[in-house]
Amino acid sequence: MQEITIKIKKKSARQYIQGYPLLTKEAVVAWPDVAEGTVLRLTDEANRFIAKAYHGNQNKGIGWLLTYDAEQALDQAFFVTLFKEAFAQRQAFFHDEATTAFRIFNGEGDGLGGLTVDYYDGFLVLQWYSNGIYKWKQMLVAALKRAIDTRGIYEKRRFDEKGQYLESDDFLEGETAPEPLIVKENGINYAVYLNDGAMTGIFLDQRDVRKTICDTYAAGRTVLNTFSYTGAFSIAAAFGGAAHTTNVDVANRSIPKTREQFSVNELDPTAHTIMAEDVFQYFKYANRKALAFDMVILDPPSFARTKKTTFSVAKDYGKLLEESIAITNPNGIIVASTNYAGYGMEKFKQVVQEAFQHQGRKYRIVEQFTLPADFATRSSFKEGNYLKVLFLEVE
Numbered sequence: 530m531q532e533i534t535i536k537i538k539k540k541s542a543r544q545y546i547q548g549y550p551l552l553t554k555e556a557v558v559a560w561p562d563v564a565e566g567t568v569l570r571l572t573d574e575a576n577r578f579i580a581k582a583y584h585g586n587q588n589k590g591i592g593w594l595l596t597y598d599a600e601q602a603l604d605q606a607f608f609v610t611l612f613k614e615a616f617a618q619r620q621a622f623f624h625d626e627a628t629t630a631f632r633i634f635n636g637e638g639d640g641l642g643g644l645t646v647d648y649y650d651g652f653l654v655l656q657w658y659s660n661g662i663y664k665w666k667q668m669l670v671a672a673l674k675r676a677i678d679t680r681g682i683y684e685k686r687r688f689d690e691k692g693q694y695l696e697s698d699d700f701l702e703g704e705t706a707p708e709p710l711i712v713k714e715n716g717i718n719y720a721v722y723l724n725d726g727a728m729t730g731i732f733l734d735q736r737d738v739r740k741t742i743c744d745t746y747a748a749g750r751t752v753l754n755t756f757s758y759t760g761a762f763s764i765a766a767a768f769g770g771a772a773h774t775t776n777v778d779v780a781n782r783s784i785p786k787t788r789e790q791f792s793v794n795e796l797d798p799t800a801h802t803i804m805a806e807d808v809f810q811y812f813k814y815a816n817r818k819a820l821a822f823d824m825v826i827l828d829p830p831s832f833a834r835t836k837k838t839t840f841s842v843a844k845d846y847g848k849l850l851e852e853s854i855a856i857t858n859p860n861g862i863i864v865a866s867t868n869y870a871g872y873g874m875e876k877f878k879q880v881v882q883e884a885f886q887h888q889g890r891k892y893r894i895v896e897q898f899t900l901p902a903d904f905a906t907r908s909s910f911k912e913g914n915y916l917k918v919l920f921l922e923v924e
């Protein structure tokens with residue numbers, strides 16, 4: 530494979546030597562116009578080798594570092610080794626019969642930024658985050674198949690192909706998965722669809738949060754699950770003995786999908802409230818009816834526009850919290866979650882503190898989560914650990 534030499538600015542060389550995996554334009558002395566997917570040989574200004582990387586545009590980056598060995602070929606064998614190492618680190622998951630869906634390769638956290646691989650009971654779902662990594666698809670899929678036996682493979686292209694993107698089939702090869710495919714997580718069933726757009730029906734990174742809701746906080750409580758999607762948090766709460774769950778999501782498809790999640794667990798969906806409604810409209814309704822809950826779950830997308838409101842975590846999380854605090858019973862729990870990359874945990878805690886202050890209520894942080902073990906991250910790349918979840922006990 531042809532390699533292009535790229536000089537790294539003096540002030541940035543150190544961070545790359547120390548393991549920072551994301552290549553940025555600002556770090557480069559002069560950026561040539563090379564095609565995405567090109568292998569880059571990074572050197573310092575004195576031409577000393579630092580690392581090999583590839584070029585792919587993803588958010589604020591222009592590529593990812595791959596190896597610090599100047600002689601290492603970036604061939605199929607290299608990636609087979611990388612995949613096998615990642616899978617070996619997840620042996621506990623492969624051996625856990627109560628959990629059949631988890632992440633087996635987490636991008637830069639496992640040494641290859643731009644690609645994640647999720648395991649759904651023998652089926653793989655690949656997510657490609659740049660045009661550059663997608664150019665390596667053939668070799669990477671071949672390497673994957675040498676590293677693990679699969680029933681079938683699906684893919685999601687999560688990058689802008691400049692209008693080229695046709696809402697196409699996500700199925701790649703092997704057997705096709707049943708629809709729905711029933712996976713297990715800590716003994717609870719979840720219906721997933723591997724070929725139904727960007728999302729499968731469950732967010733695997735919330736596994737530990739669902740388990741904690743189920744095991745520790747749900748018993749006897751009434752639960753309001755906002756931005757509920759397929760109701761996964763509510764299923765976990767119901768398993769943990771919740772008295773009742775109310776599920777609110779603006780998307781109509783959430784109603785049948787949430788019913789289905791209850792049904793595949795032999796729970797009666799009609800015993801729960803499942804609504805297609807804008808969350809902010811729902812808060813108004815709850816206030817009018819003087820409703821209050823023992824647990825309120827907040828897990829919004831970073832940004833969303835509905836017919837009635839535009840929501841962005843950066844501007845509106847405080848408001849969302851305040852609305853929630855107002856309808857949480859004394860000694861109730863608010864589960865506040867966000868995957869917004871612009872917030873670190875400390876900033877998020879500050880937003881929480883201000884919201885409670887405005888409402889004149891006291892609280893205690895009783896649980897705190899970031900990404901689970903299968904979503905491997907690196908200490909040299911803190912931004913990779915995007916998930917922040919706080920369990921807040923309201924006085």
Ligand code: SAH
Nearest residue numbers: 756757758761778779780807808828830833
């Ligand atoms: N908490 C869910 C995942 C949420 S995904 C889980 O754990 O599975 C984000 C969801 O927010 C989507 O289903 C989307 O339809 C919904 N959504 C976005 N804006 C909304 C709004 N203003 N009111 C209600 N739901 C909204």
